[in-house]
Amino acid sequence: MPTVHARPYDFPFDPAHTAVVMIDMQRDFLEPGGFGAMLGNDVSLLRPIVPACVRLLALARAKGMAVIHTQEAHDAQLADCPPSKRARGALSCGIGDPGPLGRVLVAGEPGAGFVPELLPQPGDVVLRKPGKGAFHATSLDAILHAQGITHLLIGGVTTEVCVQSTMREANDRGYECLLVTDCAASYFPQFHAAVVEMMVAQGGIVGWAAPLAEIERAFA
Template structure:
C-alpha cells in the first residue's frame, strides 16, 4: 500500500448512527456499532501518522427535506425513526443538526475533507470522484456504517470507477450480524470483485511495510 495514492474513507460515523438517541438507536440500538469505533480510531490514527488523505462523509438532508426522496422517508418511518423527525439531538438526519455531526472519537482535523451527501453512496451527490482524481488517489480504504447500505453502495460505486478498495471489516458494521457477515462475503465473490477483504491491523501494517494482507482482487 502506498500512502500517497491511498485515501481513508470514513463513512457516516455520525451521532445519528453511533450515539444514544439517534436514528440507529431508535431503530435497532447502537450495540452493533460501538465495538467497531476503536478499530476505526486506530485506522484514522495510522492514516494521520502516515500523511494519508482522509475523507469523512455524513448522510444528511435539507431542513425542508427537498433532497430526500419520498421512498427514503417511508423506509425510515418503517424502520422506526422517520428522517426529519425530532430527536434528543435535533431533527434526525438533517444537515446542521447536532446529531448529524461526526462523533467526537473520529472528529475531523483541519485539512481533512468532510463531504455531506444526500445519498447512500458517497459518489452520487458529492465531488468525491473529482477530489480523488485531482489528488492522484487510486486506492480507497473503507470504514463506516452501515455495511449493507452506505458502505456497500460506496464500495460498488468506487469499484465501477476503477478504484482498488480495501474493506476494513472490523471497522464496518450493520444492524444485523448476519447481514454484516454477508456483506463481508460479498466482497470476495467472483474473484474478489469488490476489492480486498482485510482488517485494520493489516491496514496499519501495510502503511509501513508497503503491502497488505487479505483477499485480493
C-alpha cells in the same frame, strides 16, 4: 509500496495515492435517540469499532494518506431527500422530524454530527451526502481525481448499506478498494459477514478485505 495481506489476495498500495474513507460515523447511527435506534436497532453493536477507526485515521494521517469523512445528512428544507426515502419505516419520528438529537439526519443538527472520538481534523475532507452511496449527488469522484487517489481503504457504518453501496460505486469508477473489516459494522452481524464474503468473492469482484492489524503490519 506497503502490501496488505488481504482476501482474496494481497493488496499493494501507494499511500500518496490512497485515501481512507470513513462512512457515516454519526451520532444518529451510533447513539441512543438517533435514527438507527428509531429504526429499532441495537446501536450498541456499532460502538466496538470506534477504537479501531480511531487507530486507522491516526495511521492514515501519520503516513500522509488523505482522510475523507462522509456524512449522510439533508438540507433543512429536505429538498435533497426523496419522499420515498423519508417514508421508509413509516416512523412516527423520521428524517427531518424533531428527535432527541435534533432534527433527524439534517445537516447542522447534533445527531448528524460525528461521534466525539472521530471528529474531523484539519486537513480532512468532510463530504455531506444525501444518499447511501458516497458518490451519488456528491463531488467525491472529482475530489479523488484532483488528489490523484486510486486506492481506497473503507470503514464505517453500516456495512450492508452505506459502506457496501460506496464500495460498489467506487469499484464501478475504477478505484481499488479494501474494506477494513474491523472498522465497519452492522446492526446485524450476519449482514456484515455476508457483505465481506460478497466483496471478496470471485477473485475480488468488488474489492479486498482485511482487518486493521494487517494494514498496520504492512507499514511495520
